[in-house]
Amino acid sequence: MRTLIFLLKKEFRQIFRNKALLPVIFVMPIIQLLILPLAADYEIKNISIGIVDHDRSTVSRDLINRIVGSGYFRLVDYNASFDQAFKKIESDKADLILEIPTRFSASIGAGDPQKLFLAVNAINGTKANLGAAYLSSIIQQLGSDLILEKQLSSGSAFSSINVVSSNWFNPTMNYAFFMVPGILALLVTMVGAYLCALNIVKEKEIGTIEQINVTPIRKHHFILGKLLPFWIIGIVVFTIGLFVVGYGVYGIVPQGNILVLYACVALYLIALLGLGLLISTYSETQQQAMSVTFFFMMIFLLMSGLFTPIESMPEWSQWIAKSNPVTYFIEVIRMNVLKGSGFSDIKLHVGVMVFFAIFFNSWAILNYRKTS
Amino acid sequence: MERPAIKTHNLTKRFGDFTAAKDLSFEVAKGEIFGFLGANGAGKTTAMRMLCGLSIPSSGEANVAGFDVYRQTENIKRNIGYMSQKFSLYEDLTITENIEFFGGIYGLSNKEIRDRGSALINELGLEKEKKKLVGSLPLGWKQKIAFSVAVLHDPSIVFLDEPTGGVDPVTRRQFWDLIYDASDRGITVFVTTHYMDEAEYCNRISMMVDGEIKALDSPSELKKKFGVESMDDVFFHLARGAKRSDN
Known part of the structure; x- marks a missing residue:
């Protein structure tokens, strides 16, 4: 436990001292949330x-x-x-x-x-x-x-059938209501997989991991020391996005239980951090980690229903979308924020995210070696 | 007789069909400064990594600080210090923060960290620099700090992998003063180096050529044995036939 505290202290000191990384963590998400919903508006004008x-x-x-x-x-x-x-x-x-x-x-x-x-x-x-x-x-x-x-x-009598539709859960058909929760999911995904993978590989690249491997630090302590900071940062970024930008700028009030929402974010982050950790165990340099993570992010985000409905994809690619953790999180976050869905509505999603969390993390831990 | 700090018997490491280290058998006494010499690629680092528990041997036996290198690597790690070829402190932490971190993970109490930390800083005369990021310091200072941090938890053995690479002669001399201090405190020092003048500072040295130990004795005995004046000549005499050196 004491070891873990020393590890966390070190990580946070390094993260907050990294002048290039801080804006990426805290400013970039806000800008993305402000800009992307405008660009991803499908209502076509002009x-x-x-x-x-x-x-x-x-x-x-x-x-x-x-x-x-x-x-x-x-x-x-x-x-x-x-x-x-x-x-x-x-x-x-x-x-x-x-x-x-x-x-x-x-x-x-x-x-x-x-x-x-x-x-x-x-x-x-x-x-x-x-x-x-x-x-x-x-x-x-x-x-x-x-x-x-x-x-x-x-003067003749007339009759006509008039169809009136009403839009549920987003009555004004405001596109931002649909996109902002999705983009929030994207941000959490980036923080989880990208930053975590890069951070661990950086220690490999500069050689300090060798120094760590020769100390009595236990494997699970080291891994927890790496995952926890980004887990916390992910939740902070999500909170900023949801309340400062989502509520402050777009006036979006989450309809569902906020505790359920946060529990899902916490769970999802564990899965994605596991993916980051896994990528880091296979990469020797930050460049490798970056390229591999970029590949997964592109597929994950485009195949997640963030921009286009999964139902309109061909069946084979729907299978890809269905084996993509991001899909489930985006659905959960949209259901919770817009529809107010409770736990019973998202049981399947939670189950899938638990599966991914266990899957990625166990694979990563098995593959992480202190000795060769 | 006291149990040796390190004892190996036919220790071997193979990578595929390449034998990086072959049948290494030697003993290092407690408190001894043991030099591990050889050309680039001779297998020094491989041997050292096996002794530190970073690399599992392919065959043979080794006992480090009383623990077996196959089954008790975690015990070994608690009892050794290690400073590698690459600079091993965190450059984006200050000197004090590095001391706190490495002291902490070796299980020193907060008081021990404070006391030994300030002793270290005094000894190296870094009072003014202690709040500076390690990355901003000259290489020679970094190496001295790294060594002091590596022995902060009073390990029974400290492994130094080419600790003075790229450091000027004056700083190298100061570095060796630190090594002697540690040795006086009873810490066994296992050091690899390229510098033959440094070999003279060791109590005993072993010469590795193509993954095998070709000579092992005190510097004066070695010079006598080969009938030469300096360690340089001993090195040339032995390493001339090397097939794996990169020069």
Whole structure:
């Protein structure tokens, strides 16, 4: 026990004396939390649209006004010829072209089905798809409004099915509410795996580990002395992220039990620190450790459902996502913070994280040798 | 007769089909300064790592401070000090913090750490520097501090792996004064070196060539035996036939 105290004292002194590391631990997470949710916003605005209006009627003008007034589109071209407008797509100035045929308003008035032509620049698929979807809904709205008008003026009874959806757990569809908890998970992951692996390998690189190995320090003391500081720092970083940035900046209040949330963070950190330790036992230099950790981080983060829903991946890659500890932690943190899920809802996740904690740590401890 | 501090018999270490150290058999008496000489790659460090419990021997026997190198490595570690070729204190801790850390992990009480720490700092005249980071000190000072820290817990044996590499002659002399002090306190000193003038300071030396001990005696006996004037000549005489040296 006394040995451990001396080890912890040494680690904290070294960490707080490292002028390059401190900002990485405490400033970087805050900046990431402030910037990333903005960049990872899937609500697409400023879609450039070109409109080819052959009709030039009040109805077509109404449609154009609705499109521009929706706030999602920017009218970059208003032209009489499709070929002219298409040049805008070719030169990447327009994402969409809407072609309104002649006799558009006349045939709507006559109750004929009408065809509007939509050309989509699908290089940025997400933007194009969403733009097309927004546009369809605007056009449909116009259509039903026109029918309604007609029915009212003719005095006939009308009935229509109106679907109203409401967004649960994130009623305003605020993207930050979805991303901030996920990015918090990312930060905890980085602190856990990266810093822990680098710290241990640094001792190998400068040779002090040889000095430690020749002392009576027990293996488990040394390992605990390395893991505990980053476990504590991970929890501190999480707290700063959750309360200072999450609550202070985005106004996110965790809906679930905060003790359950912290228990999960603590557990998850043990698993990730185990991974860091494992990587360090296989690396001789910080460069090696960094490259290996970077590889795992890329896969772990992109395959975790942080940015894209796991359900939309092909089945084989869903298996990768399901054997990824980060996936479970991101789900837990989102469920707890946004939905207020209790322990019974996340039992499976906790079980998986316990498994990973035991798996990584035992492997690492077996592989860590004081002697050769 | 008192039990020797170190006793080995046919101690061997193989890495694959390469035999780094072959059939080493020697004894080191308590309080002796034992020099371990040899060209680069002769197997000195391998031998020393086995004796410190850092490396498990492939075959043979060795007993260090009364403990077996196969089964009692943790007991050995409690009873030895070690200072390696690479600088072995933490450069981003101050002198005082290094003393506290290494004293602490060898189980010294807080009072012992304080008392022995301040004695050490006085002895080396580092009163003004004790709050400085070790990394900011000149190499010679670092080596002296590292040695003093290695014997802070009064080990029965201290292993020094090329402790004076890259250090100027004056500092080397001062370093050897520290070694003699430790030896006077009854600490056995096991030291590897490249410097033949340092070999003269040892009570006895062993010469390793290609993983084997080719000669073992006091410096004066060795010179007599080979009919030469200096340890340099002894070294050349023995190491000339080496196949593994890198020069």
